[in-house]
Amino acid sequence: MNAFEIRGGRALAGSIKPQGAKNEALQVLCAALLTDQPVTFHNVPDILDVNLLIELLADVGVRVERPKPNTVILQATTIDTDFFSGPVFKKKSGKLRGAVMLAGPMLARFRKAQIPQPGGDKIGRRRLDTHIRGFEKLGVKFHYNTEESLFDLNAETLKGNYMLMDEPSVTGTANILMAASMADGVTTIYNAACEPYVQQLCHMLNRMGAKISGIGSNLLVVEGVTQLKGCEHTMLADMIEVGSFIGLAAMTQSELLIQNTDIAHLGIIPETFQRLGVQLEVRGDDIFVPAQEQYQIQKFIDGSILTIYDHPWPGFTPDLLSIILVMATQAKGTVLVHQKMFESRLFFVDKLIEMGAQIVLCDPHRAVVIGLNRQVPLRGINMVSPDIRAGVALLIAALSAQGKSIIQNISQIDRGYERIDERLNALGADIRRISVS
Template sequence: MGTFKIEGGHQLKGKIQPQGAKNEALQILCAVLLTPELVTINNIPDIVDVNKLISLLKKLGVKVEKLSKGTYTFKADKVNLEYLESDAFKVDGRGLRGSIMIVGPLLARFGKGYIPKPGGDKIGRRRLDTHFEGLIKLGANFRYSKEDQFYGVEADKLTGTYMLLEEASVTGTANIVMAAVLAQGQTTIYNAACEPYLQQLCKMLNRMGAKISGVGSNMLIIDGVDSLGGTDHTMLPDMIEIGSWIGLAAMTKSELTITNVSWNDLGLIPSVFRKLGITVEKRGDDIHIPAHTDGYEIQSFIDGSILTISDAPWPGFTPDLLSIILVVATQARGSVLIHQKMFESRLFFVDKLIDMGAKIILCDPHRATVIGHDFKSTLKATTMTSPDIRAGVSLLIAALSAKGTSTIMNIEQIDRGYENIDERLRAIGAHIERL
């Protein structure tokens, strides 16, 4: 188990470039299975979850070539379908949650797709019903082995249809879209997810020859085509990492510039941080955070009631940043209610912040009230364990702001979503060591 040793209390300074988007990469990489032609993908982040998926594609028979840092070619002209029913696949497929999105492309192109129950963060129930209900509506036959938790869908052909999704699941929408592009006839998906990364997938598929309209809205209309061709695709910067660096700058009273952030794809992220009193300046396509030497003050609602920050499907505020918001609020002036609606176990890491001296009331599995210290009382260094990707980075930010030396164990969770985070933080002045 890897460990970070962090000496906190130091101001940082400089520029930091966000990596390619993890959540986009997991969708885009699965889409290469839809064509036998060459697909080139740029700005792929070098992180554990993405590298696991690339390894899985190789085992499926996809030819993968690394051209340069972050740029790969993929050619799925000889896919090994026998691997899908092997014991090795039942182990490999469980390694990350994003593997679920190979099912739609495989079903559409080869008539069958299988997956063991995927792993990922332990942040509460994350149902797969939306994925399989959508594929069933397209004409697939579903089977599930309870004994080894193995899912399968098969179909001689897929036929377009109308469907209203029970939840605006990003990965569920992606899976259904990738199946529908090769279905016969027209498919309408209402209550579809419309995150920028899902938009990126649709734009890529359209360049490959798909016919998807309504991109960016919650209603997608897809006219099926017979086949798709190759393309070249560049991924957006990771909005979750961008939000993490904003929070890091505020908590350490540091002046940081986050470069090439794709402002138009950040949604509510800048405005939510501004509600915490953080200055977020737009400089071209960069974000500049000045040093908050006098701290930052949480706004109230117009009627004077306590500010509530909650997550919601896009264009609402992303749930992946609520952990960062919560940590940043521990040193603000004022109080805020954090309402994590989508995952019932994601706030349980706050006990570690309470051990560090934060004033947090965990109301229930979904809500926590944070009373800020206004930097009058700094967080105390401690030893802790990272429970998931986003909580892990939140604890890392807390440790970098705390006085003394902290230890974070199980940093493999952080490595799943953040590329070479210790090296990049040292480059802007952080005192962090990987043990």
């Protein structure tokens, strides 16, 4: 098993560019199945989850070309629809939650699809009801195969309909959008997710010939078309990496220039870090974070303790709460971190407590962090990465800690962050990949 060996306590310096957005890639790559023409993608992150999805697409018959780094051309001319009911698909898709988004385009073009039980992070229950109920509104019938843990979806035709989603699910909205893009008639999706990733998918589908309006709102209207064509699409910078680098700079007292951040699509992320006392300066499309000896957590206007919680866009993304929590351990002041969406995402705080952090885990969803104001540095320990986001949060903690840390199960980190050790070592970090038994 591979692990990271980190020697912390070093200030970093330099510039770094965020990779392409992982969560966007898992949506838009699936959309290549909607046409038999080539679709060219730029700024594709070279990470395990995305590469596994591309491998799945190749397995089903999609022609894959990689003319240069971070560019992928997909052409779905001949598709083996029976592959989705076979053991190889079940095994590979069980490792990747993004595989559920193959269903929408398969239904749109071939009127049948299979959805496996979600794979990926072990961060709590991730139900598929929103996807399935949305497909049902379009005329899809489903059967759940309990023995195979697989949803079989079939439709003679897809007919546009009005639907009020029970939750603004990003993947659910993406799946339904792709299916509705080639349905008969008009589909209206209310309480749709409006994250930048969904907006990017909508813009891409429109370039392919779809007719989607209301982009950026929670009310999307899709006029079905009979055929879609190829296009080119460039992915946004990964907002989670941008936030991670801001947190890294603050924790390690580093001066960093984060380049090409797609600042217009970051929402309240910069402001949220500023509320924790992080100084940052927007320079065009770059973010400059100066080295800070200390950063102080703000309070609410009435003087009460600050609470930071996740919320659907344009609220704060849940994927950055782990970074916020780690950052707060060395801040001046106290903050309540409330993770509403997933019930297992805060269970990595025991490692931080072992490193010397002062955290009270109130319940699976809430943790109170009492900042040490750098009076007591974190200490290096041996630990295991439980999921992608917690893994990088622990990596940031280890880079700020005194002494040596070992992080095992780093495949979780590699699933979402491209060559993170090489890129941070270029800034002055000391991270080595080692083998552990």
